[in-house]
Amino acid sequence: MHTKTPRLIAAAALGAGALILSGCSGPSAADSGSDDTFSATLVGGVAGDLSYTDTTLAGLEQAAEELGVTTKHIETPDAAQGETLLRSAIPTSPDLLLSITLPLDTVISIAEQYPDQLIALPDQGDEGTELPDNVAAYTINVHEGSFLAGVVAGAMTESHVVGAVIGGQAPGLDQFALAYKQGVLAACPDCEVKLSYLNFQFSDPALGKSTALDLHSDGADVIFQVAGGTGTGVIEAAEENGFFAIGVDSDQDSVAPGTVITSMLKRVDANVFSLIEAAQNGDFASGYTQVGLADGATGLSWDTGSTVFEENAPAEAAAKIPAIKELVEDYRSQILDGSLAVCDALNEPDSEACAALG
Amino acid sequence: MDAILNFFSSEMLHSGIRLTTPILLGAIASALSSRAGVLNLAIEAKMLVGAFVGLLALDAGGSTFTAILAAFLAGAITGGLMAGAHRLGVDLIVFAIGLNMLALELSVYLMRVLFGGTGVWTPEVDTLDDIHIPFIESIPFLGDLLSGYNVLVYLAFAAAIAFTLFFRYRPGRHLLAIGEAPGAAAAAGIAVPRYQATSLIVAGGVAAVGGAFLTVGELGLFTRGMTDGAGWIAVTAALLAMNRPGFLIPASLLFGFSDAFAIRLQSTTDLPQVVVQLLPFLATLVVLGIVGYRATRAAALLGMPKRPRGAAKRPQPATSTAGS
Incomplete structure (x- = not known):
């Protein structure tokens, strides 16, 4: 009898363990399937990039x-590994699957394979590809916001030389760069x-720093970074050498207070939120939705009330800000009422506004 | 002439030397391992380890010197792991790939656990000071080229020169023998395993200092995978230099300056962007071509000493027809 007790205990422990284990996996599996709580899973990006992914996560x-x-x-x-x-x-x-940074055709092939799975793409350029009925995509046009960032840079510069560090030459990145140039010249x-x-x-801060220092040596005193992790080096260079930077994608004003004048926001977070909200209410609308300055999908960190720069910058630089803000609002209303056309290098690279920029 | 001077601006020279430094240290590590008969593909991992540990030590209140020392030790331990694996007969190529993946993810994991859920860690630390060499600094072109870097830059170039001199001494000769023919070296009474282990450990430390140059020396911040392939470029640079110490500096300069050139060409010329980014690769290809040509020439001589000029023309019709 004595020998049997430990075995019984072991069996009981095993049984309890199995119960605990099933208890662990059971509810969560049921959870995501049931309609009680709506579930959304985001696939893509790397948390903590202070940029693109973090914005998306903020929306989540x-x-x-x-x-x-x-x-x-x-x-x-x-x-x-994205597809896997x-x-x-x-x-x-999950009730809604969100995907960022994955190639569109990968997402489409998966969506066609699982027609009952709703998939949302909060930031996807419209490449003219037809989307299956279970896929919704938001296209953020950043040119108008980048134009405003250019206005800030143009109004801020003392040397009348401004720069930008761009991760690579592609239409999607030129949408930032050319509109910025247009804004500076305006x-x-x-x-x-x-x-x-x-x-x-996009993940080489040492290169970003070198590039920024090179631009600075040619006189640039305001540099816009459109280069993800490489861009942290641009901001670092500006902070170290006393010139100014403009952040991108998410609010980077606090990365180097008093150095980052403002950030050109790409509000993927707003898209994530509205996509989830729509799906939760059963209003999932497949196909593309274009959003821009008018929808609040792009703009400056100032729009969301950031005053980090004014509070930390040298007095003479901070003193310029109120006038620059007025100027930005002036241009914003001109863009919104359609009297000012901003170059959109992604969708209309042959437009008059782009041609003027060379 | 003005255009050339404008192109070789002091910032261009500085950028080039700064971008060269981690590559050079990595290339020394790679060449040292290769000379010991081990293909060391974990340079990237060791640089990341050095970058992370260096900044960690600096943030923990250490001086820049202790930070660099800590980075060296951490890299040496990583090198020691490799040496141990080598002793056990583990395939070092597989092991190196594993180390690279481990270092990348472990650094991100530790950064998140220790410093909150972020992908960029910017502690309040002072990076190394630049050293301005008096007198030399005021020479126009040379001053920009030679003065105004932090101590690790000078250390990297000094290490490369020391590495060259090392082969003139007995341990260096032994190392050469091991790399060429480990069996023969062992038969001659050289302690092959000990030399290999020491080389891997020292190589790990040197590569880690290359990583620490980025964090402790330059940026004062750590981001995910911030070496961004510099370790692999270092391995390539060492291969391009055919693991000859004397060629390490030019090979590393080629890669370091290629980025600096690309940056600078955009500011000074109207060349299309794609062409500018292509030039460094084109330069590499040309150099590889020259190296390859020289290698075939060397092979044609079959290790025989070169014949004096003029004397080559007379006999041996076979080689001269093959040449033309």
Whole structure:
């Protein structure tokens, strides 16, 4: 009898363990399937880039707080794993699957394979590809916001030379760069705009710093960075050498207070939120939706009330800000009422506004 | 002439030397390992380890010197792991790939656990000071080229020169022998495993200092995968230099300056962007071509000493027809 007790205990422990285990996996599996709480899973990006992914995550967090949605983020540090990770998310059957940074045709092929899975792309350029009925995509046109960033740079510069560090030369990135140039020239017609393109290196801060210092040595005193992680080096260079930078994608004003004048926002977070909200209310609309300055999808960090620069910058630089803000509002209303056409290098590269920029 | 001077601006020279430094240190590490008969593909991992540990030590209140020392030790330990694996007969190429992946993800994991959920870590630290060499600084072109860098830049170039001199001494000769023919070296009584282990450990430390140059020396911040392939470029640079110490500096300069050239060409010329980004690769291709040509020539001589000029023409019709 004595020998049997430990075995019984072991069996009981095993049984309890199995119960605990099933208890762990059971509800969560049921959770995402049931209609009680709406669940959204985001696949793509790497958290903590202070830029693109963080903006997207902010939208996810907002949805979790305000809409009571269960959210999950699956990171894809290696783009090659993206497809596998997206597929692996489908068996957990979230009510809405969000995808960033993955190639569109990959997403479409997965969507066609699982026609019941709703998939949303909060930031996807419209390449003219037809989308299946279970895919919704938002296209953010950043040119108008970038124009305003250019106005800020043009009004701020003392040397009348401004620069930009761009991650690579592609229509999507030129949508930032050319509109920025146009904005600078609008605010400061005799300014020189130096655009420095990299070779699609988005995680090399040392290169970003070198590029920014090179532009600075040619006189640039305001530099706009459109280069993801490489851009942190641009901001670092500006902070160290006492010139100014403009952030991109998310609000980077606090990365170097008093150095980053403002940030050109790409509000992927707003798209994430509205996509989740729509899907939760059963209003999931497939196809493309174009959003821009008028929808608040792009703009400056000042629009969301950031005053980090004014509070931390040297007095003479901070003193310029109120006048620049007025100028920005002036241009904003001109863009919104259609009297000012901003170059859109992604969708209309042959337009008059772009041709004028060379 | 003005255009040329404008192109070779002091900032261009500085950028080039700064971008060269981590590559040079990595290339020394790679060449040292290769000379010991081990293909070391974990340079990238060691640089990341050095970058992370260096900044960690600096943030923990250490001086820049202790930070660099800590980076060196951490890299040496990583090198030691490799040496241990080599001793056990593990395939070092597979092991190196594993190390590279581990270092990338572990650094991100530790950064998040220790410093909150971010992908960029910017502690309040002072990076290394630039050293301005009196007198030399005021020479126009040379001053820009030679003065105004932090101590690690000078250390990197000094290390490359020391590496060259190393082969003139007994341990260096032994190392050469091991790399060429480990069996023969062992038969001659050289402690092959010990030399290989020491080389891997020192190589790890040197590569890690290359990583620390980025964080402790330059940026004062750490981001995910911030070496961005510099370790791989270092391996390539060492291969381009055919692991000859004397060629390490020019090979590293080629890669370091290619980025600086690309940056500068955009500011000074109207060349299309794609062409500008293509030039560094084109330069590499040309150099590789020259290296390859020289290698075939060397092979044609079959290790025989070169014949004096003029004497080559007379006999041996076979080689001269093959040449033309």
